[in-house]
Amino acid sequence: MTLDPHSGVPLHRQLAAALRARIVAGEWPAGGLLPSQARIGYDYSVGKATVQAAVSTLRAEGLITVERGVGIRVREPVEMERVPVPRGAVITARPPTPDERSRLAVPEGAHVLVVTVGGRVRGVYPADRVGLSTA
Amino acid sequence: MTLDPHSGVPLHRQLAAALRARIVAGEWPAGGLLPSQARIGYDYSVGKATVQAAVSTLRAEGLITVERGVGIRVREPVEMERVPVPRGAVITARPPTPDERSRLAVPEGAHVLVVTVGGRVRGVYPADRVGLSTA
DNA sequence: AAATATTTGTCCGTATGTATC
DNA sequence: CGATACATACGGACAAATATT
Secondary structure, eight states, X not given: XXXXXXXXXXXXXXXXXXXXXXXXXXXXXXXXXXXXXXXXXXXXXXXXXXXXXXXXXXHHTTSEEEETTTEEEEOOOOOOEEEEEOTTEEEEEEOOOHHHHHHTTOOTTXXXXXXXXXXXXXXXXXTTTEEEEEO | OOOOTTSSSOHHHHHHHHXXXXXXXXXXXXXXXXXXXXXXXXXXXXOHHHHHHHHHHHHHTTSEEEETTTEEEEOXXXXXXXXXXXXXXXXXXXXXXXXXXXXXXXXXXXXXXXXXXXXXXXXXXXXXXXXXEEO
16 A cells, blocks of 8 residues: 655556556445545555545546545446437547536536537537447 | 635636636637746636646646646647548547557547447547547 | 534645756 | 746645434
């Protein structure tokens, strides 16, 4: 549980990598709670800001969800909806606008898939729940 | 240049919204420099952590790039490469793994487009530079 | 129902390191 | 070398949401 402050790699990245490894190794069940941020900081001997930066990274990666007053949960795999796209469409991905984030309920860190045909937007879908299938 | 600490909206979000509005309004040219983070904090009467949180948000949105020792630049529009996808493919977007981030040079906050055919991955592309076109 | 503890969120100040000019 | 600017890291204080007693 010890990180190396002199390795050249920032502590918060080392911590994120350490937690990531433990998560994918299945140390905590999907939907289960990790130790509190305070406990993590104590275990790895780092400050709050460092823990929070690491947590923020893993949340952006979609590995965890964080609930205020509760803790850090291992994200459960989500059912992916399948949406067909027409031929001749162009598909891009980008972060949602604040408006799209609330309208489509896009979680923090997730992006949206944008389908355009002839330069006109035909659809915007939350990328964490939707996969596009070509005809 | 004044934010409202009692509006219920966190200061860093208010600040991000304020800067976002000024950026999209064209207040600074593409490739140009915003005021320093210290200056922004002074102008809006907030601390460094607040400025950094707002800057981090805008960077994740792809609106700006931040260069150490230089400052905050308005991101210039990038040429989008067009990659064809076969019929019967499924397209998803997700954050890159650390490995993919370095291999594909995916900037902080950007995602990757994943093309699968019959459950097998056929291609992974940086979503900030690549658009997929269906046949 | 109510008080208490736990946990995360927000915000601040300070200090040090490192890259650029 | 010095000045400027961002990155990293620490700690404290308070608020908000939740869980527990």
